[in-house]
Amino acid sequence: MAGKAQAKRPKPKAAPAPAAKSNAKTKPLPKKEKASAKPARDSRAAVPQSAKPAAAKPAAAKPVTAKPVTAKPGGGGLRPKRPVNGAIRVGIAGCAGRMGQMLLKTLAAVPGVLVVGGSERKGSPALGMDLGALAGTEPFGITVGDDASALFEAADVVIDFTNPAATAQHAGFAARTGTAHVIGTTGLDADQLAAIGRAAQKAPIVMASNMSLGVNLLEQVVEQIARILDPDWDIEIVEMHHRHKVDAPSGTALTLGEAAARGRGVPLRRVARRARDGHVGARVKGEIGFQALRGGDVVGDHTVMFAADGERVEITHKASSREIFARGAVKAVLWAAGKGPGLYSMKDVLGFSVGGSAT
């Protein structure tokens, strides 16, 4: 995909841009405004009082001494950590990735948030690029760095769509700094999930395999249907994603499987059937099957099938843009800033369950 290719092979012309031309949403505010207790310039109620940095991070816990790093080669240029007129300071781990770029673009249009930095792995060709070049916007005046620890120090909330090992390490930084951590990464193993669980005792962590409103709604519906139908109804989950996806089944498919298993009152690990190949025998009653397809530029399709003798119910969600995940992540940022430690889900963020309504 073009955006990703751009991120992976940054061209020389995308070198760090002058800070003076920074994007409106990331432009440093005049000194007077920084010191004032006035609401954010364009708060539009997006930043509730409780979400202000001062409330989110007591000064003692997050000293203002986190040093700004200005475009040091490979290190990135972070904005200094200090209250910016009530805006929520957001960092993006994996900012040059498919989701990272979409997040930068989305955040640039959100009032009440200030992008303070973006990180990539050491040696990434994106290091030193201006974040605006990744977002396809005007320059942010901030360059991609490789110091995720400093990013967590500089931000109130870090959004993380990277890979399982990086995310588990980042959760440790969240715990050390008390910074809220919004995790979209999928494919984590039990040890990595346990590390995140430990970190959530020290920092607010929102984790969801799919941040879209539609899939979170689907999850509720699937649980309800599975609860209603008896085990004569076979449950199969089919997902399709773009050719670059590295984990299978998708995190969303597993989450939907968990929902179906919950509806049936059984642990998924006992009934999950991960793909079939060869002479596998007849279907075992009660199992929940998974099939993963990969190809092209498919953003993410998920179908949950309930199949019985003579009839079949299929519920499908199709993502046609990564914007839906980015919008969900932004909701999580606004919700998590100022929250106490804990492991939260998009259900908490969206404030709905079957019988309730979406916010």
Ligand SMILES: NC(=O)C1=CN([C@@H]2O[C@H](COP(=O)(O)OP(=O)(O)OC[C@H]3O[C@@H](n4cnc5c(N)ncnc54)[C@H](OP(=O)(O)O)[C@@H]3O)[C@@H](O)[C@H]2O)C=CC1
């Ligand atoms: N929850 C949700 O709603 C969604 C979740 N996802 C999940 O998000 C993850 C990322 O997806 P996608 O954006 O498509 O993948 P990409 O590979 O495009 O992006 C991941 C980025 O993270 C970078 N990265 C790797 N290691 C580090 C590190 N230590 N520090 C900082 N950055 C690092 C990668 O760099 P490099 O390529 O050089 O290694 C890459 O640029 C996947 O797990 C995916 O399943 C995706 C969409 C929605």
Ligand SMILES: O=C(O)C1=N[C@H](C(=O)O)C[C@H](O)C1
């Ligand atoms: O890798 C992706 O692209 C996606 N990953 C998530 C998953 O594994 O479920 C969410 C979405 O389907 C896109």
